[in-house]
Amino acid sequence: MTRRAAVIGAGLAGLACARVLRRAGLYVEVFEQDRIIGGRMATTRLGLESFDHGSQYLTARSTQFKTYITELTSSGYAARWKPRSSTGEEGGGQMMPWYVGTPGMSSIVRPLAESVRIHAGHKVHTIVRSEKGWDVWMDDETSIGPFAAIAIAVPAPQAQLLLGRLDSLADPLSRVRMSPCWALMVKLEERTLPDQDVFSDMSEVVRWIARNSTKPGRNSRGECVLVHASPAWSRETEEADPEVVAEELWAEVSHVLALPPVRPSRMVAHLWRHGLVDSSLGESYLYSSEHRVGVAGDWCLGRLAEHAFDSGTSLGRAIVASLV
Template sequence: MHIAVIGAGMAGLTCARQLQQQGHHVVVYERNADVGGRMGTRQTELGGFDHGAQYFTATSERFRKEVAAWRKAGWAAPWEGRLVKLEKGTAVPAGRSNAKQRMVAVPGMGALGARLAAELDVRCELSVTRLERHGDAWLLSLQCDTVPVPATAGPFDAVVLALPADIASRLLQPLTSLLPLAAQVSQEHLEPCWALILGFEQPLDLDYDGAWVEGSRLKWIARDASKPERRPGEHWIGHASEAWSTEHLADDPERVKEKLLKAFHEATGTHVQPVYADVHRWRFAQALSTLPGACLWDGQTRVGVCGDWFAAGLDGSGRVENAFLSGSALAGAIG
């Protein structure tokens, strides 16, 4: 079949690779300039910063085998950083969660998506704005920021939506009468996350590499350069809480940066000013709940949906493993 995959994050790339291996002709559409979704690396004059997904773990046998293959290929390595909880500025042991082996892509999280996409037909900076039934096939309406005239792609025998639930729902909503799965997708919602990116000239002399922060605008901070094969330097990432990010979603980025930098100083007890500081708004970052199962597939209309907001047999959502298992399951369902 000729299949369109919309979204080049972990779920979309996993699904597209497996579909191609199964003999289908696959085209991947991505609205951003880079692939990988929230497994992103911001490139700066100081080097790369993993401002999205911080690490991943593997609990299922299927994903453990995949991660082992990535390690063998030199695409991923363990992160042995010391992780703690910060409670009122005091570092305390992180507990059982600190015992999990955490993996990262090398030399940055964004490198994994680029490698997974290497043998795929991926078309970046193209937003899919509409799905249209064309006989037994599908046409896609496309929009490019640099070309004001909309375009059409297709026909495709099948369409995969590997997108945040909110975006997938917008595409599916006009087709609710044709696609019963649209109602299920509309039940899900992903919360935003403001990310803080900091580079310092001198070491901060903190005795941990990552921390879950209590009672702060920030819920997580990490010394990015403590991860393997990163450029040396005092580089830190912070992630704001879902509640704070939602409340300040539309705020001016400079104001957000000021507030989150203050929170970083309060959490760490340091007051050294960074030589580089920026923020990034992840509009759809964390699912409030999960859909049961690993994916949705309508064999009659040949439309499927996958993403990290499916349970995929795991406890919780939003992880790299959820995305991988969901994309793989959908490719298996398509056959």
């Protein structure tokens, strides 16, 4: 039996799974369709400025995620963020501490990617079983394998496509519901927002506004603002032109915050098509020891980064247990 395992998806769930597999002595290869790793734990550049356009901050309830956050903060990959609330108080309104990746949210996955082989820019089209194990076929009709086991750590609708006729794994995923979410990145040359760092549930259109530049480890001149649209509005405008979405969202932000008529120097809208989980699977992962294929992701347990980490870690352990 080959000691190679494949992970599809280099988000937090896939890379948490990869780390468990690697620590158990397996040779791990991760396939990621994007050119960068992190998935929704994302940081992108607009000119000289960086924006966390996916996940905004982390909270930790489970012991294993708390332990991982401690590892991140002690190695400089994350820090506590205490944004000023409407009362002007730092960290006001936080039920539990908020952490952010430094210098960007994508740093959160960096330690997990050590010593695993990452095939970035490789979209997996299908997985095919042969006598020797599983082969992973890419969109460009090349394949890599064989692998003893496969972890699929992508959003549920995409996982269903990859699972094909593995009905025992694919069928339960129909229970999962995920919503799109528009993210708007705005660069302003001067400080323009009211004296507060985060604003939530501002209207039926805007769910979240954050001064990205107030997170620790960010250097920026002027103001970098990150906006998330509400799930309902994002669903209605899912097929709209990103430039039109950017204009409409900025008009709404200007209106709800009563801003002076300022034109951003840059603004870009990005759609997270499977952004937020509406209904989860209710199990931390699914794994078939007969087929040696499993699925993981935030959508298994909830809608937070912590759920993705716990799901990927649990799937990794199940795969290791099945291979001994």
